[in-house]
Amino acid sequence: MPMRILLLSALLLATPAAAQDAPSPERLRADVEKLVSFGTRHTLSSPDDPVRGIGAARKWAAEELDRIGAACGDCIQVARIGRTFTGPRAPNGVEVVNVLGFQQGEDPKRVIIVQGHIDSRVSDVMDFTSDAPGANDDASGVALVIEAARILSKQKLKATIVYAILSGEEQGLWGGTLLAETAKERGWIVTAVLNNDIVGNTIGQNGVRVADRVRVFSEGIRASEALDAQLGRRGDGGEDDGPSRALAKAIDKVADGMRETDSSALDVFVVRRPDRFGRGGDHEPFLRLGYPAVRFSVGAENYDQQHQDLRTENGREYGDTVDKMDFPYLAKVTALNIATIRRLANAPAAPATVTLDGAVSSDIKVKWNAVPGARGYRVYWRRNDTQNWTDVRGVAGRTETVLKDVVVDDHFVGVSAIAADGSESIVTFGTRPPRP
Structure with a gap:
């Protein structure tokens, strides 16, 4: 259903400046090939060898x-x-840097x-x-x-990029x-974590080709929430609208905007689970600490090219090598990351809280906290049998509004903050006010 826009000023309709530079498939290939050239980048490999192992790759x-920074x-x-970690896969301990x-x-x-x-x-x-080339898993993400960073x-x-x-x-x-623990210790206000892991192939298992979309994984129920908070979210119906899911929806919206001017840009497949079935990634420690985090991964994985010894069996090739990658596709995933970062970095922070009042009423009164640097807000709502926002109202100069003839029993509501250039935060889901 197309979104209906109500009472939006020219300010709130403004669109951030378009990207100047496009990611280069050639540069991405060169970086992946360089990473593969270190032979193995296994965490337990040499940290000191100048040409082989994880130490040389990190250097x-x-x-x-450094070169990009100097330019x-x-x-x-x-x-x-760095810190030393010990576990079943590093029983003698290893310094992780x-x-x-x-x-x-x-x-x-x-x-x-x-x-x-x-x-x-x-x-x-x-x-x-x-030898563990790790071309797609995950030299693609590092590239x-x-x-x-180059672009x-x-x-x-406005925001700091790490x-x-x-x-x-x-x-x-x-x-x-x-x-994640460093972010917490240093008091960072983390707007988003974009974890890119296996983002460079288009030929999946059994030859299936998926070149038009990228999957974005996000949690619903928050890993960081205590039981009482989970029960509150259950009561408000917010299982599909936590910060991680809101971030995934924001990325989807960025992708929609990119496709309006470039039909070859990627679609976003918003996967409503934290990661692939029974598997995990480096965004999950951030989720456990309450930060909005998602994982980007290709539309179709090829399991013959993940975590495999280099070999050929019965005419079937195994191993994560450069020749199995699609660098124009990787450039598109990179472009989507960059566009998302631009939007969120120049936007204000999301409203910390949004509260709703409308029980036994035909209207919903929506209130939210003021956000420093916001020039306006967008109030979104949708019927609660749908997953994506369908209606939006622009609000400037105040932090509350009334949605007339919108019944709270049948609708979800959220609010985002807007910068002067139109950059928009993620949406904060509306809930009942805390009990006194």
């Missing part, structure tokens, strides 16, 4: 971010964070993280000596992060855990 990635007048500062590039915005505390993991593996997760470094943004290259994913999501 190259840090130097690449923009040191607008990106590179740092490393993340490479981070910080592009400071006008607000140094409000942060958007775009990330991929640099470590790779083969069939045996403990085999750290065999995307670096390409995003976004040419712009001034370009994160993580280690230890295959051994236990340790790089994601380290960065």
Whole structure:
């Protein structure tokens, strides 16, 4: 159903400036090939060898971010964070090191993280000596992060961008855990975490080709919520509208806008679960701490090319190699990440709370807290038998409105904040006021 727009001023209809640079399939290929050239990037491989192993790969990635930063007048500062982790997949312990590039915005505390993991593996997760190219899983995500830095470094943004290259994913999501806990310790206000993991192929299992969409995974019920909060969300009907799901819907909206001017841009398949069935990724530690986080992954995975020893059996090739990738597709996933970052980085923060009053009434009174830097707000609503917003009203100069003849029993409501250039936050779902 097309969204009906009511009472929107010219300010609220403004559209952020379009992207200047398009991601380069050639640069993305070169970066993936460079990462593959280190032989293996297994978390337990050598941290010190200058040409082979995860240490050499991390050094190259840090130097690449340094070069990008130098080209923009040191607008990106590179740092490393590390911690020793021990577990079944590293029984003797291993130092997990993340490479981070910080592009400071006008607000140094409000942060958007775009990330991929640099470590790779083969069939045996403990085999750290065999060649493990990890071209798609996840050199594709690392190349995307670096390409995003190349393009976004040419712009001034309001939020701070963290370009994160993580280690230890295959051994236990340790790089994601380290960065999520670092964000909490440093008091970052995390607007979004965009985790890119397996984002560079279009030929899936059994030859199925899916080149027109990317999957975006998001949680519904929040991993960080205590039982009483979960019961409150259940009572309000907000299972499909937590911050992670709202972020996924925002990405879908960005993709819709891109396709209006470029029919070849990707569609977003919003997958309503945190990750693939029974599997996980580096966004999940952020979810456990309450941060909005999603995972980007290809439309069709090829399991012969994931976590496999390099080999051919009965004419069937196994292994995660560069020749199985589609770099124009990876460029499109990169473009979607960049467009999402631009929108969210220049938008105000989302309203912290939105409350509804309308029990035994034919109208809904909607209230929300004022957001610093917001020039206006959008109030969304939809019937509660649908998943996507269908109606919207622009509001400026106040933090409440009444939806006449909209029955709260039958509708969901949410509010976003709008910047002067039209950039929009994610939508905060409306709930009952807290009990006194």
